[in-house]
Amino acid sequence: MAYNHIDPLSALPKYHQLYKIFLRKIEEGDWIAHQLIPPERELEVNYQVSRTTVRQALSLMGNQGYLYREQGRGTFVAPPKLQQNLNLIKGYSESILERGYKPGQKILFLGYVEPPPRACEQLELEKSNREIFHIKRLRFANNKPIGIQDTYLKLPGDKYITEQELEERGSLYALLEETYGLIPTEAIETLEATLADEGEATLLNIHVGSPLLAIERTVWSQHHSVMEYLEASYRGDMYKYYARQTR
Amino acid sequence: MAYNHIDPLSALPKYHQLYKIFLRKIEEGDWIAHQLIPPERELEVNYQVSRTTVRQALSLMGNQGYLYREQGRGTFVAPPKLQQNLNLIKGYSESILERGYKPGQKILFLGYVEPPPRACEQLELEKSNREIFHIKRLRFANNKPIGIQDTYLKLPGDKYITEQELEERGSLYALLEETYGLIPTEAIETLEATLADEGEATLLNIHVGSPLLAIERTVWSQHHSVMEYLEASYRGDMYKYYARQTR
DNA sequence: CAGTGGTCTAGACCACCGG
DNA sequence: CGGTGGTCTAGACCACTGT
Numbered sequence A, B: 001m002a003y004n005h006i007d008p009l010s011a012l013p014k015y016h017q018l019y020k021i022f023l024r025k026i027e028e029g030d031w032i033a034h035q036l037i038p039p040e041r042e043l044e045v046n047y048q049v050s051r052t053t054v055r056q057a058l059s060l061m062g063n064q065g066y067l068y069r070e071q072g073r074g075t076f077v078a079p080p081k082l083q084q085n086l087n088l089i090k091g092y093s094e095s096i097l098e099r100g101y102k103p104g105q106k107i108l109f110l111g112y113v114e115p116p117p118r119a120c121e122q123l124e125l126e127k128s129n130r131e132i133f134h135i136k137r138l139r140f141a142n143n144k145p146i147g148i149q150d151t152y153l154k155l156p157g158d159k160y161i162t163e164q165e166l167e168e169r170g171s172l173y174a175l176l177e178e179t180y181g182l183i184p185t186e187a188i189e190t191l192e193a194t195l196a197d198e199g200e201a202t203l204l205n206i207h208v209g210s211p212l213l214a215i216e217r218t219v220w221s222q223h224h225s226v227m228e229y230l231e232a233s234y235r236g237d238m239y240k241y242y243a244r245q246t247r
Numbered sequence C: 001c002a003g004t005g006g007t008c009t010a011g012a013c014c015a016c017c018g019g
Numbered sequence D: 001c002g003g004t005g006g007t008c009t010a011g012a013c014c015a016c017t018g019t
Helices: A016-025 A040-046 A053-065 A092-098 A117-122 A163-169 A171-182 A198-204 B012-025 B041-048 B053-063 B092-098 B116-121 B163-169 B173-178 B198-204
Strands: A067-070 A074-077 A105-114 A130-142 A144-153 A186-194 A211-221 A226-235 A241-246 B069-071 B074-077 B103-113 B132-141 B144-153 B184-195 B211-221 B226-236 B239-245
Touching: A016 A053, A040 A053, A053 A067, A067 B074, A074 B226, A092 A105, A092 A144, A117 A226, A144 A198, A163 A171, A186 A226, A226 B239, B012 B053, B074 B226, B092 B103, B092 B144, B103 B163, B116 B226, B144 B198, B163 B173, B173 B239, B184 B226
Parallel strands: none
Antiparallel strands: A067 A074, A105 A130, A130 A144, A144 A226, A186 A211, A186 B211, A186 B239, A211 A226, A211 B184, A241 B184, B069 B074, B103 B132, B132 B144, B144 B226, B184 B211, B211 B226
C-alpha cells in the first residue's frame, strides 16, 4: 500500500490513497492538533495530482472530522475526539470490540415468526400475516450479560440462517454481507430509557426496575430497501451510546 | 430566489442554488421515492452549469440522505425517513419545536461557579479552581416538565448572561451566536439510562426510581475550541432520541 | 499585497449496468 | 453496445485572511 506517495496504477482511487496518507500523518503524530497543514497547491505538487483530487481527499477528511478549513487562513488538524468514526453503522460485536471488550452472544430463538405490528410497519410488510425471520439473542461483553436483541430480517427469497452459521461468524452483518451480499448502508435509531421487567431482569441478571437503554433500529441496504428491524435493551449501568453531530 | 433556474449573479454558489432546486423537487412531490432523476449530463445542460457543479449539488443531496446513486444505473430519490436532518446540532427549543410541541424553561440557577471535575475535563480547563458560567434549567414541552439541564459555558472574557436575555430568546444557542458570535459546529453526545433520585423526581414530577435518559454533550465552536459542556436528564417516558448512521 | 481555500469550467477516460 | 455515475486533469477567477 501507499506509504508516502500515490500509485497511479492502484485500483484505489488517487483521492482515497491520499486520504489514507493524510490519516496516517495524524495517527502517527506527524500532524498534531490545530497544526496548519500544507496548502492545497503545495500538496498538489508534492503528490503529483491535480488540485481537485487533493480537495476531494481533504473534503473526506473534513467530513469525518479530522480536519477543519478556514478560508484565507488554511487547513488545520482537528483535535482528537472520543471516537472519530461515530455515526457509522456497526454491529454489536464491532462496537464492543472497539471499546476494548470481548463480545459474546447466546442465541435464544431463531426462525420464522409472525412479525409484531411495530416490525411490520418498519419493515414495510404488506400482509400482516406474512412471516419474517427472527433472531433473539442475549449479548455479552467480557462474558457478562449486557443486553437483549430482537432482530427481524427481510431475507431474499425465503432463506434461512442456521444457528451454526451465526455462531461461527459472531457478526450478523458480516454473515449477511458474505452470504446474501446485503450491505447495511443507512440506519435510523431511536433511544429511550425504560425499566427492566421480570423477563429482562432474569436474562440480564439484574433487579426488576433497573434502568435499561432501549434502542430501536431500522436498517436499509445498499439497494435502499429495508433489510432489518432491531429492538434491543441494554443495561443502563453497563452500556453507553455515542453520537456525533455537526452543523 | 431561484425557482427553477440558476442565477449566475447570486451570492449563493451555483451548486447551492441547484441543491435547493433539487430539494424543492422532492418536497413538492415532483420527484418521488425511488424515482430515477435525469442523468448528470442532462442536468448540466438544463441548468447551464458544468458537470462538476451538478455533481457537487448531487453529492450534497446524497450526503444528507435525499438521493442515492448507483453506478451504471443512475441517481434515485431516497425514500423519506422519520427526519431527514438528523445529526445536526440543535438546541432544546428547536428540537422540541420540530416535534410539534411548545418548548419552555424555568431557570433554576445562573452564574459563575467552581466547575465539577467532569466539566473541567471536558472543557479543558487548566486550573481546577477556575470559575465557569453555569446555567441550571428545568425544561418543558407543552408546559409539562420533561428534563433538567446543567450547562457549563466557556464565555469569551468574563462575560455574563442575564436571566432576562435568556428568557427573551428562549434559545441559548441563538443568544450565544448573536451576542458572542459563537456558532456550535460539532458536538459529541453520550447517552445512558439511569433512575431518578429524589431531587430529579421532585423537579420532574415523577416517582423516585423512574427511568431517565441521561445525556452528556460537549460542543465545539466554529473555531474548534470547546464552548459548552452539558449534562441533561430527560423523562424516559416522554423523551426520545433520534440518530442516523451511514456506512 | 500575496497566499489561502471556495467555486467553476470543459473536457477526458474509466467502471459498471442493462439491453 | 450506449448510457450511467466515478475519477481526474489543467486551468481560471473569486472571497477572505493576514501583513
